[in-house]
Amino acid sequence: MARVSNTLLNGIKGTMGDMIFYEINGVTYTRRKPxxxxxxxxxxxxxxxxxxxxxxxxxxxxxxxxxxxxxxxFGYQEFSHGASMPYHACVSYTRKNCFALDGKDYRIDPALxxxxxxxxxxxxxxxxxKTTDGIRFTWRNNSWISSAKPWxxxxxxxxxxxxxxxxxxxxxxxxxxxxxxxxxDSYYSNKSWxxxxxxxxxxxxxxxxxxxxxxxxxxx
Numbered sequence: 001m002a003r004v005s006n007t008l009l010n011g012i013k014g015t016m017g018d019m020i021f022y023e024i025n026g027v028t029y030t031r032r033k034p035x036x037x038x039x040x041x042x043x044x045x046x047x048x049x050x051x052x053x054x055x056x057x058x059x060x061x062x063x064x065x066x067x068x069x070x071x072x073x074f075g076y077q078e079f080s081h082g083a084s085m086p087y088h089a090c091v092s093y094t095r096k097n098c099f100a101l102d103g104k105d106y107r108i109d110p111a112l113x114x115x116x117x118x119x120x121x122x123x124x125x126x127x128x129x130k131t132t133d134g135i136r137f138t139w140r141n142n143s144w145i146s147s148a149k150p151w152x153x154x155x156x157x158x159x160x161x162x163x164x165x166x167x168x169x170x171x172x173x174x175x176x177x178x179x180x181x182x183x184x185d186s187y188y189s190n191k192s193w194x195x196x197x198x199x200x201x202x203x204x205x206x207x208x209x210x211x212x213x214x215x216x217x218x219x220x
Contacts, residue, residue, distance in 0.1 A: 057106060061094045064108050064163060068115060071157045071168045075116030075198060078211055093117065111216045115157045116198035118211030121148035128158075128195035128217040134184035135220055137197055141178050147210075150176035152201045155211070158182065158193040161219065165191070175199055195220050 065072065069087060076086030098112040125140040135158060143150040154172030159165075167188065173180040198214040 057095060057099060060106075060108055061091055061098075064113075065090060065094065067163055067166045068157070068159060071115050071166060071170075074168075074170050074200075075114075075155060075157075075211055075214065077209060078118045089117075090114070110159070110194045110219075113194075113196070113216065114214050115159075115196045116155055116200075116211045116214040118198075118200075118213065119147065120152065120199055120201055120210045120212035121146045122212040123197045123199060123215045126197050126215050126217055128197070128220045130189070130220050131181070133181060134189065135182045135193065135195065136179065137182065137195070137217070138179045139175075139197065141176050143176050147201070148175060148199070149201055150174060152199040154180050155198040155200050155214070156180060156182055157196040157214070158220075159196070161192040161194070167193075171200070193220050194218075 065087070068090075072090045073086050076089045079089035080086050093114060094108070098108050098114075099106045100109040100112075121142065123139045124142045127138050129136050129138075137154065137156055139154075141150070142148050143152075152175040154169065154175070156169040156172055158167050165188070167182065167184070169180065169182060195217040196214040197217055199212045200209045202209050
């Protein structure tokens with residue numbers, strides 16, 4: 001993948017020779033077309049146990065993260081560079097780090113999922129507990145330790161056990177407040193949720209946000 005600097009080629013989309021041109025956020029990029037494989041090569045690849053497992057894991061990641069896409073766009077925003085998008089960074093991380101393996105069997109472990117990644121100080125001593133009004137998140141005020149500041153904002157994500165629903169708060173209470181109530185109606189309160197907490201901090205000059213790695217708070 002390369003950025004096109006020739007102004008005559010800007011705006012071109014599609015295939016030209018062995019190159020593919022495409023546009024992201026108004027910028028034109030190019031990459032080479034994948035080499036064609038013979039039918040025999042394709043057949044060997046399909047029969048390869050390693051290839052089948054790799055394809056199966058990739059499909060599992062795509063399916064699992066589908067519901068979380070909006071939250072991922074916020075939580076991985078530090079990984080948006082040129083043609084590399086936050087979702088792509090999350091897919092790559094999840095494939096490499098979030099599977100529980102048992103011989104030939106594999107599954108995504110929600111405890112290993114990161115809905116946010118970055119260099120900011122993460123939450124400490126955090127908990128998530130159900131209340132009559134929703135889910136209450138609490139954490140220790142670790143402001144002024146490393147990069148943490150009192151005004152950092154909580155980033156909260158809950159993902160239901162059936163992988164069909166997601167609720168989130170991108171700019172929640174501050175780090176120094178030490179708690180946040182995520183209100184849920186009775187229908188959602190009866191569900192079981194995987195809970196995650198992270199923090200974000202805004203740069204006063206660029207207005208961009210730095211994120212922390214998310215912390216998994218269990219099934220509530």
